[in-house]
Each structure stands twice: as structure tokens, then as C-alpha cells.
Amino acid sequence: MYKNEWLKGSLRTILLKLMSERPRMYGYEISRMVEKRSGSNIRITEGALYPALHRLESQGYLIAERVQIGKRARKYYSLTAKGQTEAQENIEQYFSHVRTMLLLLSDKQSATP
Amino acid sequence: MYKNEWLKGSLRTILLKLMSERPRMYGYEISRMVEKRSGSNIRITEGALYPALHRLESQGYLIAERVQIGKRARKYYSLTAKGQTEAQENIEQYFSHVRTMLLLLSDKQSATP
DNA sequence: AATTATACATAATATATCTATGTATTAAAA
DNA sequence: TTTTAATACATAGATATATTATGTATAATT
Numbered sequence: 001m002y003k004n005e006w007l008k009g010s011l012r013t014i015l016l017k018l019m020s021e022r023p024r025m026y027g028y029e030i031s032r033m034v035e036k037r038s039g040s041n042i043r044i045t046e047g048a049l050y051p052a053l054h055r056l057e058s059q060g061y062l063i064a065e066r067v068q069i070g071k072r073a074r075k076y077y078s079l080t081a082k083g084q085t086e087a088q089e090n091i092e093q094y095f096s097h098v099r100t101m102l103l104l105l106s107d108k109q110s111a112t113p
Numbered sequence: 114m115y116k117n118e119w120l121k122g123s124l125r126t127i128l129l130k131l132m133s134e135r136p137r138m139y140g141y142e143i144s145r146m147v148e149k150r151s152g153s154n155i156r157i158t159e160g161a162l163y164p165a166l167h168r169l170e171s172q173g174y175l176i177a178e179r180v181q182i183g184k185r186a187r188k189y190y191s192l193t194a195k196g197q198t199e200a201q202e203n204i205e206q207y208f209s210h211v212r213t214m215l216l217l218l219s220d221k222q223s224a225t226p
Numbered sequence: 227a228a229t230t231a232t233a234c235a236t237a238a239t240a241t242a243t244c245t246a247t248g249t250a251t252t253a254a255a256a
Numbered sequence: 257t258t259t260t261a262a263t264a265c266a267t268a269g270a271t272a273t274a275t276t277a278t279g280t281a282t283a284a285t286t
Contacts, residue, residue, distance in 0.1 A: 004210065004243095005122040005125070005272090005273095006119075006122045006123060006126075006207060006210045007122075007242095007243075008121040008122050008241095008242060008243055008272085008273080008274095009118040009119045009120075009121050009122070009242080009243095010119065010214060011242080011243080012118070012242090013119075013214075013218070014214075014217055014218075017217065017218050018217075021220075021221070026264080026265095027264075027265070028262095028263060028264050028265080029264095032263095034217070037216065037217055037220060038213050038216065038217055039213070039216075041209070041210075041213040042213055042217070045243080045244065045245080046264090046265080046266080047243075047244060047245070047246085047266090047267080047268095048242075048243055048244070050265070050266060050267080051242080051243090051266090051267085052242080052243090054266095055242090069251095069264090070251075070252080071250085071251060071252090072250075072251050072252075072263075072264065072265090073250095073251095073264070073265070074263095074264065074265085075264085075265070091218055094119060094214075094218065095218075096154070097117065097119045097154075098211055098214070098215075100151045100152070100154040100155055101123060101126075101127075101207075101211070102211075103150065103151065103152070104127055104130065104131075104147070104150055104151055104155070105126070105127075105130050105204055105207065105208075108134070117274095118242095120273095120274075121241095121242080121243090121272090121273060121274055122272095122273080122274095124273080124274080125273090139233080139234095140233075140234070141231095141232060141233050141234080142233095145232095158274080158275065158276080159233090159234080159235080160235090160236080160237095160274075160275060160276070160277085161273075161274055161275075163234070163235060163236080164235090164236085164273080164274090165273085165274095167235095168273095182233090182282095183282080183283080184281085184282060184283090185232075185233065185234090185281080185282050185283075186233070186234070186281095187232095187233065187234085188233085188234070227286100228285100228286080229284100229285080229286070230283100230284080230285070230286085231282100231283080231284070231285085232281100232282075232283070232284090233280100233281085233282085233283105234279105234280085234281090235278100235279080235280085236277100236278085236279085237276105237277085237278080237279100238275100238276085238277080238278100239274100239275075239276075239277095240273100240274080240275070240276095241272100241273095241274085241275100242271105242272090242273090242274100243270105243271080243272080243273100244269100244270080244271070244272095245268105245269085245270075245271095246267105246268085246269085246270095247266100247267085247268080247269100248265105248266080248267085248268100249264100249265085249266085250263100250264085250265090251262100251263075251264085252261100252262080252263070252264105253260100253261080253262070253263090254259100254260080254261070254262085255258100255259080255260070255261085256257095256258080256259070256260085
């Protein structure tokens with residue numbers, strides 16, 4: 001069982017959201033940001049983060065830019081236009097899904113006339 | 114890409130919730146119920162539903178009872194005591210996760226002093 | 227008579243996570 | 257000053273859970 005069984009699917013949404021807020025971010029920065037802003041409730045493992053970024057890049061939602069910081073390599077990502085559209089849509093759809101889930105999980109008992 | 118990329122992990126929560134509301138339910142009934150109560154926004158495929166029920170049963174959260182309806186077999190499930198505890202906890206944790214997600218997805222910009 | 231709904235089940239496939247491991251530089255602590 | 261922690265990327269292998277497709281069968285509706 002996963003520690004966070006609901007992260008699956010949500011990670012992509014989180015990434016799209018963060019990237020839509022800032023012009024450029026690199027992987028490690030994103031992982032710090034998610035941990036901070038989630039109150040340490042969500043921790044993205046590297047084995048999930050980097051493949052996810054690569055996927056988004058290969059699908060044309062992100063573009064990457066390698067930057068050399070001293071002797072260390074950093075990879076900055078930015079949303080493409082396609083990525084911006086996808087971010088908006090995906091976040092909206094996530095909200096919609098959550099509304100549906102809350103409907104299901106809040107319903108004490110469905111009307112049985 | 115899955116049609117509903119956020120269902121993964123949530124199906125278990127949905128099942129635990131429905132089963133905690135009613136004393137006995139069978140698979141097909143559950144799938145109808147979810148479709149109805151979600152406004153057709155969530156459709157559980159049979160390939161996901163039955164294995165999920167079998168998992169919950171094998172893990173001791175559900176007990177099954179075969180019932181013959183005329184010539185047709187029906188399999189009623191009920192929550193065990195362990196399942197009731199798990200349902201409560203799991204639903205609570207799901208809410209907690211959603212709160213965290215909304216925090217992340219609503220934040221316009223984290224405070225940068 | 228043919229189609230749809232009910233009712234279960236599983237195999238093959240897809241894919242997104244996790245854990246573990248690897249490489250390497252830089253900063254902080256012991 | 258040696259060791260540890262933090263920064264920064266990446267990937268292989270294991271695991272979990274969903275999808276699609278297929279199968280069997282009865283009952284109800286068109």
C-alpha cells in the first residue's frame with residue numbers, strides 16, 4: 001500500500017498548478033515547495049517527480065532548459081502554451097472530481113422514497 | 114491516460130463509504146449506486162470493482178455471502194468490525210488529503226518575504 | 227426474436243507510483 | 257578536518273490499481 005494512496009493522479013495536477021504560478025522552476029525546488037506549502041503532508045519522492053516532469057516535457061506541456069550553477073547542473077522547466085491550457089483544464093477537472101467525491105462521501109443516505 | 118485519472122486510490126474510499134452506510138450490498142448494486150449518486154460523473158468499471166471487492170474481502174474489511182436469487186447468483190458484502198474502523202479512518206484521511214490539495218491548488222502565491 | 231439489463235469473474239495491458247540505488251557538488255556540523 | 261546533510265539530477269525494479277476486452281449466464285424489455 002502506498003503511504004499516500006490518493007497522490008496517484010494528483011501529482012500531475014500539482015505540478016501543472018505550481019508551474020502555472022511561476023515562470024521557471026526546477027525539480028528540487030518543486031519538491032521543496034510542495035512539502036512547504038502542504039505543511040509536510042505531501043512529499044513527492046524523486047522517483048515520482050523526475051519521471052513526471054519528463055512525461056510532461058515529452059508530451060509538450062513543459063519545456064526544459066539546462067542551467068549550469070557553478071559545477072552543478074540544474075534543469076529549469078516552464079509551461080508551454082499547451083501546458084497553460086492543460087493546467088487550467090486539469091485543475092478545473094480536479095475540482096470537479098473533488099466536488100463529486102464530496103457528494104458521495106458526505107451523503108448520509110441516498111433518498112429512498 | 115485514464116479517463117478519470119483521480120479515481121485511482123479513491124475507489125477504495127468510495128467502497129468503504131458506501132458499505133459503511135448500508136448493512137449489505139452486492140457489486141452490481143454498488144456500481145449503480147455510485148453512478149447515480151455521482152450524477153454519472155463516476156463510473157466504476159467491472160474490471161476495477163470486482164477485484165477491489167475481492168481485495169477488501171481478502172484483507173478482512175469485508176465479508177461476502179453468496180445468495181441465490183432464482184437461478185442467478187448474487188454476492189452480498191458487509192463491512193467487518195475492522196472494515197468499519199478502516200472506513201472511518203480512510204474517509205477522514207481522504208478529507209485531510211483534499212484539504213491539503215485545495216491548499217496547494219488555491220494558493221495564488223506562497224508568501225515570499 | 228433480439229436487445230438490454232442484471233450479475234459475476236478474470237486475463238492482458240497500461241501506467242503511475244514507491245523503494246532503492248547511483249552520481250556529484252556544496253554547505254554545515256562534528 | 258572529517259563527516260554528515262543538503263542540493264540536484266536520474267533510472268531500474270517492484271508494486272498497485274486502474275483500463276479494455278472477453279467470458280458465462282439469467283431475466284426483462286422491445
